[in-house]
Amino acid sequence: MTSELPDMNLKAVGIVRNKVKQAPVPGYNWWGIVSEIVVESSLTEALDNLEEFSHITVLYWMHQVSATSELPLKVHPRGKQELPLVGRFATRSPNRPNPIGKATVRLLERQGNILRVEGLDAIDGTPVIDIKPYIPGYDSVTDAKVPPWVTNQ
Amino acid sequence: MTSELPDMNLKAVGIVRNKVKQAPVPGYNWWGIVSEIVVESSLTEALDNLEEFSHITVLYWMHQVSATSELPLKVHPRGKQELPLVGRFATRSPNRPNPIGKATVRLLERQGNILRVEGLDAIDGTPVIDIKPYIPGYDSVTDAKVPPWVTNQ
Numbered sequence: 001m002t003s004e005l006p007d008m009n010l011k012a013v014g015i016v017r018n019k020v021k022q023a024p025v026p027g028y029n030w031w032g033i034v035s036e037i038v039v040e041s042s043l044t045e046a047l048d049n050l051e052e053f054s055h056i057t058v059l060y061w062m063h064q065v066s067a068t069s070e071l072p073l074k075v076h077p078r079g080k081q082e083l084p085l086v087g088r089f090a091t092r093s094p095n096r097p098n099p100i101g102k103a104t105v106r107l108l109e110r111q112g113n114i115l116r117v118e119g120l121d122a123i124d125g126t127p128v129i130d131i132k133p134y135i136p137g138y139d140s141v142t143d144a145k146v147p148p149w150v151t152n153q
Numbered sequence: 154m155t156s157e158l159p160d161m162n163l164k165a166v167g168i169v170r171n172k173v174k175q176a177p178v179p180g181y182n183w184w185g186i187v188s189e190i191v192v193e194s195s196l197t198e199a200l201d202n203l204e205e206f207s208h209i210t211v212l213y214w215m216h217q218v219s220a221t222s223e224l225p226l227k228v229h230p231r232g233k234q235e236l237p238l239v240g241r242f243a244t245r246s247p248n249r250p251n252p253i254g255k256a257t258v259r260l261l262e263r264q265g266n267i268l269r270v271e272g273l274d275a276i277d278g279t280p281v282i283d284i285k286p287y288i289p290g291y292d293s294v295t296d297a298k299v300p301p302w303v304t305n306q
Contacts, residue, residue: 135297
């Protein structure tokens, strides 16, 4: 499969700054955490009008997750042994073939090249690789179904 | 900023197969398009239980978008000259510093290493870099606001 594929190298467009300096325990409550996304200053103008959206989607590189191709393919959701062993792609485990996180967060404020957001589940120093506006209808689903082990504590 | 950052190289975990062989015009209606995501066979087991979700989020590499750091920072949404010039990060333009697309799609069926999905806005041959379950509440927002130029035709 790889023979026909391009090189795919990412560049950071910004970096996360917040008070969470180390990876917290699974299940950590990120909802009240305010972060700053400090965007590469040469890209400041590309942020114009983003403040007209209430929410944005942030893609980031989970740099503290060790990159390995030897990940077990099955995992207990949120590390809970009492939950069934499921496929890694059926979870939001940070340990995945490409350690990319995706978060939908409230945009509190933009000042120049700095975005202040609430609920971003990324630790201090995390490289940001893309920022997209959140568009209801395109990004949201009204009738989505999930299995019971997603919501079980 | 780059001095403290890790190398960020992606590997394809799968590839998109559908009838759309070339980049269509902006505004193309992808909603009825059925695609197959053919996942790297060594990762088949990591897809287990994904079929318990009605929707998934697919991250993909827009390989036909020319990678350049010389992108204009402002752009007319959807190429429409009559819409205001806005920051590139405030749009879903495929031309962005990292050409990563994000789509939330209905999962119609999983058979082994093949996912059949509806509405994936990626052309045939697109490398897939991550597959995540769509989880309402975490991935969705009920009170999101967007500016008028998003919905204006």
